[in-house]
Amino acid sequence: MLYREAGDFSTSYTADNQTFPIKFDRYRYYFILVIAFLVIPFFINDYWANAILVPFLIYSIAAIGLNILTGYCGQVSLGTGGFMAVGAYSFYKLMTAFPEISIMLHVLLSGCVTAVVVTLFGLPSLRIKGFYLAVATLAAQFFLVWMFNKVPWFYNYSMTGMIGSPERTVLGIVVTGPHTDAWAQYFVCLIFVTLCAVMARNLTRGSVGRKWMAIRDMDIAAEIIGVNPLKAKLSAFAVSGFFIGIAGALYFGVFLGAVEVTEAFGIEKSFMVLFMIIIGGLGSIFGSFAGAAFMVLLPVFLKNVFVGGLGWPTDLAAHLNFVIAGGLIIMFLILEPHGLAQLWRVAKEKLRLWPFPH
Amino acid sequence: MKIKLTSIVLGAVLATGPALADLVMPMLSYRTGPYAVNGIPFADGFNDYLTLMNERDGGVGGVKIDIRECETGYNTEKGVECYEALKGEGALVFAPLSTGITYQLIPKATADGIPVHSMGYGRTSAKNGKVFSNIFNYPANYWDGASIAIKHIMDLEGGNINGKKITLLYHNSGYGKEPIRTLEELAIKHGFTYTGIAVDHPGQEQKSQWLQIRQNKPDYVLMWGWGVMNQVAIQ
Numbered sequence: 406m407l408y409r410e411a412g413d414f415s416t417s418y419t420a421d422n423q424t425f426p427i428k429f430d431r432y433r434y435y436f437i438l439v440i441a442f443l444v445i446p447f448f449i450n451d452y453w454a455n456a457i458l459v460p461f462l463i464y465s466i467a468a469i470g471l472n473i474l475t476g477y478c479g480q481v482s483l484g485t486g487g488f489m490a491v492g493a494y495s496f497y498k499l500m501t502a503f504p505e506i507s508i509m510l511h512v513l514l515s516g517c518v519t520a521v522v523v524t525l526f527g528l529p530s531l532r533i534k535g536f537y538l539a540v541a542t543l544a545a546q547f548f549l550v551w552m553f554n555k556v557p558w559f560y561n562y563s564m565t566g567m568i569g570s571p572e573r574t575v576l577g578i579v580v581t582g583p584h585t586d587a588w589a590q591y592f593v594c595l596i597f598v599t600l601c602a603v604m605a606r607n608l609t610r611g612s613v614g615r616k617w618m619a620i621r622d623m624d625i626a627a628e629i630i631g632v633n634p635l636k637a638k639l640s641a642f643a644v645s646g647f648f649i650g651i652a653g654a655l656y657f658g659v660f661l662g663a664v665e666v667t668e669a670f671g672i673e674k675s676f677m678v679l680f681m682i683i684i685g686g687l688g689s690i691f692g693s694f695a696g697a698a699f700m701v702l703l704p705v706f707l708k709n710v711f712v713g714g715l716g717w718p719t720d721l722a723a724h725l726n727f728v729i730a731g732g733l734i735i736m737f738l739i740l741e742p743h744g745l746a747q748l749w750r751v752a753k754e755k756l757r758l759w760p761f762p763h
Numbered sequence: 764m765k766i767k768l769t770s771i772v773l774g775a776v777l778a779t780g781p782a783l784a785d786l787v788m789p790m791l792s793y794r795t796g797p798y799a800v801n802g803i804p805f806a807d808g809f810n811d812y813l814t815l816m817n818e819r820d821g822g823v824g825g826v827k828i829d830i831r832e833c834e835t836g837y838n839t840e841k842g843v844e845c846y847e848a849l850k851g852e853g854a855l856v857f858a859p860l861s862t863g864i865t866y867q868l869i870p871k872a873t874a875d876g877i878p879v880h881s882m883g884y885g886r887t888s889a890k891n892g893k894v895f896s897n898i899f900n901y902p903a904n905y906w907d908g909a910s911i912a913i914k915h916i917m918d919l920e921g922g923n924i925n926g927k928k929i930t931l932l933y934h935n936s937g938y939g940k941e942p943i944r945t946l947e948e949l950a951i952k953h954g955f956t957y958t959g960i961a962v963d964h965p966g967q968e969q970k971s972q973w974l975q976i977r978q979n980k981p982d983y984v985l986m987w988g989w990g991v992m993n994q995v996a997i998q
Contacts, residue, residue, distance in 0.1 A: 450851075451847050451850065455843050455847045456844040456847050456848065554961075565866070565937035565940045565941055566937060566940050567937045569866065582870065584874050661867060662870060663867045663869075664839070665839075665863050665937050667936060667963060668838075668839060668863050668936065668964065669839060671964070705844060712832075712833075719832045720792075720795060720834060722834065723795045723834040724795060727795075
């Protein structure tokens, strides 16, 4: 009923090829964009921005990045935390070295720097696969964190080894530093999320994405039908690195404002982003958002219910949070191994037929 | 998704609660995570003292203290969430109880006009009130700590530590790196040899560091540890 192509006639190839071919879906997408861009900025406060929406948006970018590499191209990576650190530190170096250039450009540039670094660490993927590749990316994670802690040039020789983002403006509006308004912070992240999601969606729909999926499904067969594994794998690493770098730059510059590499970009971060895409759904852009929402919102929600609502001790709530989050992850993996994105797909199928069962 | 969002709104509304006339004292504690060994006693002590103030003296100047505890797990992201939540509840002063979170909150709290009391930790240069108007780190700071430690060694050695070897075994974080500059300066002043050896978070693994110490044979080892790092080193 709700979800039907019936009555929606495409008269051109472009119309037929669009991202959301079903009218209802398209309007829903526009509706969400309008809400996100035109409604939320007027109502957002510091708590909603800093505790919920900004981390959600930033983790969504990181999840999209990892999803391209792991979900679409099948190369398992445990280096996300380290790669985010590359984005954050290149953003820091760029914004302190060239303060006159817009930070929007710096975010993109740090994405590019990360893309180069990730491609370098992706080179072993041409020889090693599966778990062995995961171990190689794990090495990247530890090496990068160690390097950012060891080499003082990266943190501008600051005494504590921490990096802090100075105040920078875009079109006269403060977007980094302590005087940032909640809406500006949110808006910057939203712009990058939208850009990344549209880019990722269109890349994965086109020939590049098909090559990645061919490599993921069976690399030998893909090679036989003419997919160049060198190009396909390395392009997946580069694109993934670009997104993860943007996420790292925003995480440091816009969200936290001051980070310390071992604490902010440790192995836990890599696992967290990996859990996001597994729970959300491998090989799905929507899944990246759903997984990020799940991992970011659940702890805040549980905390507010247990401590704020029920008045329980904070340590009990924190421990219960681990139990519930862990339990839910296991439950999801058993009941729906393809993640939240698959639930969404099933729901759409059902909606198409509703109210009839078949 | 919708249901989840509405319940979050509900949770947030419940968390905000009614505006009270009490003194809101936020307490960022960490009863979980790798540093809980230090966090639990501190949080309990903090709680007990403020309860004592409430029960014995009827609060501060007759106004009761309302303690709002928030678990950070020594994690910066959770610390930010706590800060934003408690700021909305009218927090009077923040004690972040973590150097990482302190660095994070210094600019934010200054912009929001909320004082931060980082008791002996956090950013040492915040002692300069002209630059850091809202940050208070009395009664001591890391630089004091480092020079007191050297002074103690001098007392033990009878006032001359020229040519001695002193090793600093530090937690490889903002917290552990703070005293390095002071020790380097003191090494020049007093003529001892300074070596810094880093232990990575969380500090469970220190074999290679202690091997290095054994090879170097320093006269004194200063340990700048926190959480599980201390137990491991003492064992």
